[in-house]
Amino acid sequence: MQLVVARIGRAHGIKGEVTVEVRTDEPELRLGPGAVLTTDPASAGPLTIETGRVHSGRLLLRFEGVSDRTGAEALRNTLLIAEIDPEELPEGEDEYYDHQLMDLDVVTADGTEVGRITEISHLPTQDLFIVERPDGSEVMIPFVEEIVTEIDLEEQKAVITPPPGLIDDRAEIASSRDDSSGRDES
Numbered sequence: 001m002q003l004v005v006a007r008i009g010r011a012h013g014i015k016g017e018v019t020v021e022v023r024t025d026e027p028e029l030r031l032g033p034g035a036v037l038t039t040d041p042a043s044a045g046p047l048t049i050e051t052g053r054v055h056s057g058r059l060l061l062r063f064e065g066v067s068d069r070t071g072a073e074a075l076r077n078t079l080l081i082a083e084i085d086p087e088e089l090p091e092g093e094d095e096y097y098d099h100q101l102m103d104l105d106v107v108t109a110d111g112t113e114v115g116r117i118t119e120i121s122h123l124p125t126q127d128l129f130i131v132e133r134p135d136g137s138e139v140m141i142p143f144v145e146e147i148v149t150e151i152d153l154e155e156q157k158a159v160i161t162p163p164p165g166l167i168d169d170r171a172e173i174a175s176s177r178d179d180s181s182g183r184d185e186s
Contacts, residue, residue: 001099002038005030006059006080011072017051017060018072020080023122025095027059030082040079047080096151105157106131106141109149114167115139117158129158139167 005027009019024030031052039045048064066072084097098120106114106129119130120143127143141147141160150159160167 001084002081003030003084003097003099004040004079005037005082008061008075008078008080010076011069012055012060014069015062016066016068016072017062018066018075019058020061022059024082031059031061031080035082037080037082040081044075044078047075094145094151096153100153101129101151101158103156104151104153107157107159108167109159109161114141114160114162141166 003024005024006020006022009021011017012019020031022031031049033049033051035049037045037047037049039047047066049061050064051062053060063075066075101117101120104117106117108114113134115131115133115138117129118132118138121128121130121140129141129143129148131139131141133139141162147160147162147166148158149161152159
């Protein structure tokens, strides 16, 4: 099974290093020296990581055969893809790979069907489930433990406790002013 682990950003310096946008919780495992990664577009790879280091909070990689800024810049926006065993599980107890979560049924704690996970969006602050509802519309559900209370891979479902307004239009709106404010509206 293939897993997107990073996207190559801009060139860094003149010796072929590139910045990468990490898309894995295990960069030390997937993006270490010697790792051979396929690419999208396929014409850019496969790429073998020669060196890696962190600079100013960003991961910098250098690939074998890429020794100058021009070669590094040519790789910009290329996706790096690792081949993983589909049975492999993340190290953390409450961690999941995207492929494990795709197509899970999403239900509320009382069993009400919400839809099916069709995409997972990785944002800087949190991940989002993109859920297709039975009527074909989509709803975005933040993948945080306050909302997604259970992932049951055996039952192929994600249980959520959504706040008002997340999956329906009936949000609770609290008035910011008191109706007995004393003002005369006549």
